[in-house]
Structure formats: C-alpha cells, structure tokens
Amino acid sequence: MNNVNTIIEHAEQNCKSHGARLTIKRKQILSSLVQSSKALSAYELIDLFLQQSGEKIPAMSVYRILDFLEAENLVHKLKLANKYIACSHITCKHEHGVPQFLICSTCHTVKEITINKSTIAELQNTVKNAGFQLVSPQLEINCICNECLASAA
Template sequence: MARHAHHEPHGDDLLAAAKATLERSGEQWTAMRANVYAALSGFAKPASAYDIAEALSRSEGRRIAANSIYRILDLFVAANLALRVESANAYVANAHPGCRHDCIFLVCDGCGNTTHFDDDSLTGGLRTAARAAGFEAERPVIEVRGRCADCAAAARTQSGQSTH
C-alpha cells in the first residue's frame, strides 16, 4: 500500500504511545525524556534543540542545556519518536511512533510549516534506485521546499494575481 492512514494519538495518548515505543526499544522513559517529548509535541512547527531547551527552561524555572536536548532527540530519532527535518536542523514529534516509514516532508519557505506524509511507493523507488547504484539507504529523507497553500495564495494576492 503506497499511502495509508494512521490513527494519530494526541496529548496523553501520544505520550503513552511514545513511552511504549521507547520502552520496546529497550530504553527507559525518564522524566526528562517525557518532558522533552511533551515539549516537542507541543510545537506547531519543527523545533530545534534550542527551542525545546528554552521552552523547558521556562517551564521548569531552571536552565536546560541544548546539548542534553540533542542527545535525547538523537535517541528519539533512532527510536522513531521524532523525525528530523534535515534542512532546518529541527525536529517534529512522530505522530505515529509505532509505525516506521521513511521521511517525506513538505517544507513551506514562507511560514515554516512542515507537513510529514508517508508514501511507501515513492521512498521504495528511491531505495530501489539506491540499491541499483550499490548503495544501501538506511534512512531516506525527502524534503520538498516550496510554499503551502496559504502562503502561495498570499503571494498571489500581493503580486496582484487572482487566486481563482
């Protein structure tokens, strides 16, 4: 199946799914990891380690170092709890951590919104091409940069073009 729907948990259900996924990978779900995941999943756009460190520092009333956040984010990516938007050096919480897919992102250069979607036929073709070239793709990441519908419409309006 090239595209398929997922049940995407939110809030406490997402935290529980992330915890279960991390524990299945043999790692512990510590209070700090839970706080980092909660902060990451609370961002509407991809967040950097510095964004997360700042949010946690404010909420905990103490300074949290970005290097601590980076280590946790690396663990989250390895365990499929987070996805890394390579071009922005930022992360998004995986809305379905129990299901592993290659990363396909649509990144808006106007507002920064990033949409993640799964299309196994697209990434499968990429893996096949890589294998034919003698390369084993471990974690393909596809990022398409452009403008979301809202930013494209705003750009057309500013340039005087009709949106119809």
C-alpha cells in the same frame, strides 16, 4: 495532533516495550515537539524547556535526548534545517513507509507524509545509475502551504 498526554503515554509504553525509559526531561522535550507545528532546533527546545519548567538544560543533554527520541522512532531530524519534529505516527501500531517532509518556506510548518515504497525504489535505482549510493531515503521538500499561498494572493 492527538491529546498530548495520550501521545506521551503511548511513547512511554513503546520505550518500555524494549527496555528503554522515557524520563521526565525526555517527556518534556517530546511534549514540546508534539505541541509544535514547526520543526524546532535544540536551542529552541532549550528556551521552551526554560519557559515551561524554569530550569536550564545543557545543550548536550538536549542533543542526547533528541538522539534517544530519534532512535526510538518518536522524532525525526530534518537534516537540512538541523531541526526536529515529532513523528506524526507515534500512536500508530502498524509499520509505515519512509517518512518525507513537506516544509513551508514561508511559515516553516512541517507536514510528514509517506511515499510509496516503489517510488523510493525507483529513486534508489536512479541514484545508483548516476553513480551514487543513497545514504538516506528521507526527502525534505521545500513547499508553500495552502494558507501561506492564500494569504499571498
């Protein structure tokens, strides 16, 4: 990803633009996610916070911070894994499609991609025709990354 400070500054400006505040603890949690290539759980973030700041942070505080960051479109929650990842589009100024996540089942690296809106619409129609309503168009796709594939060969 880009320079962490640049990303955090952009996130701070984004929050300010609609009256929200990116506090020091929020910045630290976001920074940990930005620097990680893997999705992290709240408890992994608690451990990182302690390592980096020498300060303990309660789990409820981390969950509130993650809820805030998700509401600000700065992080995404991977629902199947119950982990979080920084949005790969934090510094972009344009609107993006629905985020989708490729998750390596070997090394747990996560890559955010976008899928064409027409593909999502087709998926919604298929779901509707099956007698269901799509609650979230976010897909989390189990994959194996090229590095893991190459090292397994």
